[in-house]
Each structure stands twice: as structure tokens, then as C-alpha cells.
Amino acid sequence: MKNWFIFTLFVVIISGCSSETTTQEEDYIPIPYQLEIPTLFAEKLIDPRIPINNKLTVEGVTLGKRLFFDNILSVDGTKACASCHLPQNAFSDPNQFSQGVTTTLGTRNSMPLFNLAWNFDDKYFWDGHALGLENQALEPVIDTNELGNDSWEPVEAKLNNHEQYPKLFEQAFGTSVITKQLVAKAIAQFERTLISGNSKFDKFSNGEIALTPQEQNGLNIFMSEDKGDCFHCHGNPNNPLWTDNQFHNNGLDATFSDLGLGLISGNPNDNGKFRSPSLRNLAYTAPYMHDGRFATLEEVIEHYSTGLQDSDTIDTLMKKVNQGGVQLTTEDKADLKAFLLTLSDPTFINNPDFIQQ
Amino acid sequence: MKKITTLLILAITLFTCNEDNTIISPKVNFTFNHHWNNAEINNDNLQTTTVTNANGEAINIDRFRYLTSRFELTNTNNETYTFDGYKFTDLAIADTYNFSPENNAIPSGTYTLKFVWGFNETDNIDGAYPDLNTASWNWPEMLGGGYHFLQFDGMYNVDTTDASPFNFHNGTARVSEGVFEQNFAEIAFETPILINSDTVINIDMNIAELFTNPNIWDLNVLDTPLMPNYDAQKMMQQNIMSIFNLGEITQ
Numbered sequence: 001m002k003n004w005f006i007f008t009l010f011v012v013i014i015s016g017c018s019s020e021t022t023t024q025e026e027d028y029i030p031i032p033y034q035l036e037i038p039t040l041f042a043e044k045l046i047d048p049r050i051p052i053n054n055k056l057t058v059e060g061v062t063l064g065k066r067l068f069f070d071n072i073l074s075v076d077g078t079k080a081c082a083s084c085h086l087p088q089n090a091f092s093d094p095n096q097f098s099q100g101v102t103t104t105l106g107t108r109n110s111m112p113l114f115n116l117a118w119n120f121d122d123k124y125f126w127d128g129h130a131l132g133l134e135n136q137a138l139e140p141v142i143d144t145n146e147l148g149n150d151s152w153e154p155v156e157a158k159l160n161n162h163e164q165y166p167k168l169f170e171q172a173f174g175t176s177v178i179t180k181q182l183v184a185k186a187i188a189q190f191e192r193t194l195i196s197g198n199s200k201f202d203k204f205s206n207g208e209i210a211l212t213p214q215e216q217n218g219l220n221i222f223m224s225e226d227k228g229d230c231f232h233c234h235g236n237p238n239n240p241l242w243t244d245n246q247f248h249n250n251g252l253d254a255t256f257s258d259l260g261l262g263l264i265s266g267n268p269n270d271n272g273k274f275r276s277p278s279l280r281n282l283a284y285t286a287p288y289m290h291d292g293r294f295a296t297l298e299e300v301i302e303h304y305s306t307g308l309q310d311s312d313t314i315d316t317l318m319k320k321v322n323q324g325g326v327q328l329t330t331e332d333k334a335d336l337k338a339f340l341l342t343l344s345d346p347t348f349i350n351n352p353d354f355i356q357q
Numbered sequence: 358m359k360k361i362t363t364l365l366i367l368a369i370t371l372f373t374c375n376e377d378n379t380i381i382s383p384k385v386n387f388t389f390n391h392h393w394n395n396a397e398i399n400n401d402n403l404q405t406t407t408v409t410n411a412n413g414e415a416i417n418i419d420r421f422r423y424l425t426s427r428f429e430l431t432n433t434n435n436e437t438y439t440f441d442g443y444k445f446t447d448l449a450i451a452d453t454y455n456f457s458p459e460n461n462a463i464p465s466g467t468y469t470l471k472f473v474w475g476f477n478e479t480d481n482i483d484g485a486y487p488d489l490n491t492a493s494w495n496w497p498e499m500l501g502g503g504y505h506f507l508q509f510d511g512m513y514n515v516d517t518t519d520a521s522p523f524n525f526h527n528g529t530a531r532v533s534e535g536v537f538e539q540n541f542a543e544i545a546f547e548t549p550i551l552i553n554s555d556t557v558i559n560i561d562m563n564i565a566e567l568f569t570n571p572n573i574w575d576l577n578v579l580d581t582p583l584m585p586n587y588d589a590q591k592m593m594q595q596n597i598m599s600i601f602n603l604g605e606i607t608q
Contacts, residue, residue: 043484043487044484044487044490045487045490045491046487046488046491118491120491220499223497223498223499224499224585225497225524225526225581225582225583225584225585226582226585229582231493231495231497232493232508233493235493236493236495236497237484237495237498238484238490239490239491239493239495241491244492244493269404315419315510316420316511316512316522316523316524317510317522317524318522319521319522319523319524319580319581319582321522
């Protein structure tokens, strides 16, 4: 009896030991993170794109969120990703050009961040030069005018010497040795959770509410080839991304100070082309266009209505360029604006999961 | 118990017999080639070639995407094999020139080919196809909904100082508000196709025919908007009938 007791005790101790080693070191298994895909997206769109070598985990997403908001990534500890991608602005910047660690401003308007896992060509920035969100995240940290580091090494060193980060990386990725690749992976995981699919228009699509007659008329203008004709580039009720994520010249300039896609591809046919932004959350993402030249939606609509500039690469969908644009009436312009605002999603900018706690 | 055993034996025998008798089923794939009369148009030269239509306008192509569906092969016994899926072709993306239907094995035999330009009424369901929605291929609800069949954008009169855009888009035709008319086309080839091993059926599209036959298209009159224009939509449907030819059959 006594022997039996000792034997049991022995077994318990051994298994106790071994389970301790597995949870805290090598074999910690992070919990898979389930993306909350809006039913409308599940119904209408192909599945979001998650790279096989960076599956989302609860630990990875939490870590990515912390990094996104942490000034530790900047050279002088003053700025974070979130400094130019503010949650209350759908993760864009209300300033035309963002201020990083220096006083030199960039030349492009910050981009909002949502529904990034549905950007199927996986090309990021206005000119699409970064392939994959992980690659994108490597850039701001060593951009002189953004987070300002000369290289990733000092950032990796700071993180490796931090009292909490090594453990958090251990839990997310099974190693406490922090590299830029793992930092980028964690941030990309968090970014992929930024889903916006609960606007007034989404509720209308789900049959929960009605549009006002003005909003309905605005939708018709958006969808009519002989009126606004916006839907060939900016989605439609069956493409709730409200963008095609393709590159177009929408007639902003006759000559280009920023070549956009042309600079990346080296093809003069691509000069002046930029990626169509989503029209979701416009209520929070002013100013508009790649250089933030328009402060209001009225100015944007006026651009398409009367302000088009001709050039060799202007998109052939900007068909009324010879008359300056699609020539909407005052009422049509107001209705189009009312419709565009139904695409904004207040629950997105107030989602506690996306705001620093 | 005895019964079950008998059944089992029977099943196994049947299964084996069946396997023994199976003749290899050739697989069929399709490749579309695109021309402007004799000049090949592909992803390399799509945006750099200047072509001239039957009415005499010099044209630069910007975008050319189209939809085909319901590929059917009918053999001499009048048995029809309908392939699943549809083919969404974007001239800017060479991969999309090929179409490998999911279940593409059919018995050896002599066949004729038929397919649908666009979607027929049964298939043209608004918002039903996630990949096409994602490509923003939808046709507006006010025009009958469903999907585009063709999006052909470009510039005409490019040899003058007066170059203008055209948007040659085809889909359901709107007769009047709330009244719509199907606008797909059935493309059928009479030439028999002998299939006794894996086969690639080449189909040639002559884009120039869109502007030629039976309606000589005058872009100066009909450039854009054409989607809500019933007559333009119906003329497109007529012209589409002659754009495809059966090409080489390679085995």
C-alpha cells in the first residue's frame, strides 16, 4: 500500500514537471484566432487571404496590436504606427501629410487600414510597391521621415532587451529571439483583424434597414453609366469592399509630379495611376486622394463632375473628360454624397479590439 | 450474415468488373486566342497596339474582359457533356486564356462544341458568384442585374487630335424601366472534333468582328454610355455571333 502510494506520488511529480516544461518553453501552442467575417462578405466575396506561413493566433494578434501602438519602434521613442494610422480615423491620418520623427513631411496621404485581407493582389501603398502586408510593415520602421531608424538592428535589440516582449514573442511564435520578420508578422496579423463590415449600407444589404430616398438616388447615380459611373472602379452592392484594388488614373492631373505605379513598373503607360481606395469610412478618412488634395467629399465629387484633367494615361472610364466630367446636377451631387456616407461604419472606429487599452 | 457476405462479394465483383471495362477517359481543356483580324492581341501588346475597325476608326485598347459559360460537347449519339463552371477572361492576364473545367473527362468520340457568351438567364443570378463579385464584374440592378458579359474599354480616333474614350460593355438589355431582355448568345460550331486522348480545344476570337458583322459599328455615334442603350446592346448581341472560330485541336 505504502509502495503504491509512493509510486503514484512519483508519477504525479514527473508528469507535473513535464507538463510545466511543455507549457512554458518549446511547445507552447498559440490559440488559433478566428476572424469575424461579416456574413455579407462570406456570401459575396471569396475567402480572405491569409498567408499559410502566418496564420492568425490570439497571441500573435495581441502582440501585433501592442507593437502597432508602441513608440518603441521609432528611433526616438516618440512615434508609432498608430501616430499616422489613428483608429478614430479608420486608421488613417486627418493631416494631409503625416509627421513622423522628423519635421519633414511625406508627399502622400496616409492610407486607412481595413479589410486588408481582401486585397487579393496583395499589393500595398498607393502605388502598390509592397507585396504582402508583412513586407509592407518592414518599411515605416526604417523610413527616415516615418519611424526614423537607420536599420532594424537597434529596434530588434531594444525589443530583445525589453522585459516583456521576448516572452510575448515566445508565446506567439515559439521563440523569444525577436527578428524584424517576426515583428512584421505580428503586426500583419493584427492588421488582418481590422475588418469593417457594419455600415448603414451593410445593414441595408442585410435587409435590416431602409435607405432614405436621397441615399437610394445617390446609389443609382453611383451605379448609372450615364450619371456617376463610379461602380466600375469602386465596387457595388455585390462587392462590399467598395474598391477594385486596381490601379487607375482618375484624371487628377494633366502632368504628374508623382508617377505612382509608373515609378514602380517603369512603364510609362502606368504613370499617374494609383490604387483605387475603398469608399468605406469616408466620413473619417478626409483628406482624400493619394496626396490628400481634397479636404471634403464635395470637392471629390466636383472633381469627377467638372474637374477632370486629361492626360495620356487617364482611364477610359473617365469618359466625359472632354466636358470636364460627368456633369452632375446640384441635387445629384448632394444625393451621391449622402449615399457615400452610408458606407461609413461607426462600429469600426469604436471597436475596443482595435483601440489601445 | 450470409446475405451480407453474398452482397459484399457481389459488390466487389461488380466494382472490379466495372473497373476492368473502363476505357481511359480523355480530358478536355480549352484555350482562347485573341486576334484583331490577323494580328494577335495578348497581355504583352494589349495596350500598345493600334488597330482599325471596319468603320475606319483607329483604336487603342485599354481593357478587355469577357465571360463565357456552359461549355458543352455533344457526340454522334446525341449525348451531351456539360462542363461545370464558367470562364472569365482578362486579356491583360495570360493565365485566364486557358480553361480547365473541374470534371473534364469524357468518353472518346466525335463531338461538336457549344458554349454561351455571358450567362444564360438561369445562370445570370445577381451577386451569386463570389469570384466575379470580387472582380467587380456585376451588371447594375437597374439594368437587370447579374453580370457583365464584356467590358471593352479604349480610345478611338487616336490618329486625330480628337481621340475619345469608348466603353463597349455588354450584358442584360433594358427595354424600359423595370423591363429587361436576356442578351446572351449561344456559340455553336459545326466542325466535328475527334477526341480520343487528352485534348486542348483552341478557340479563336477575332475582336474586330465586334465592330463588323452584321452591324458596322460607328464609334462616333455609339461610344459611351452603351449599357443602358437597348439598341446598342442588341446590336452587340448580333455582332458577337461571328467573333469566335474553332481553332486547332491538339491532342
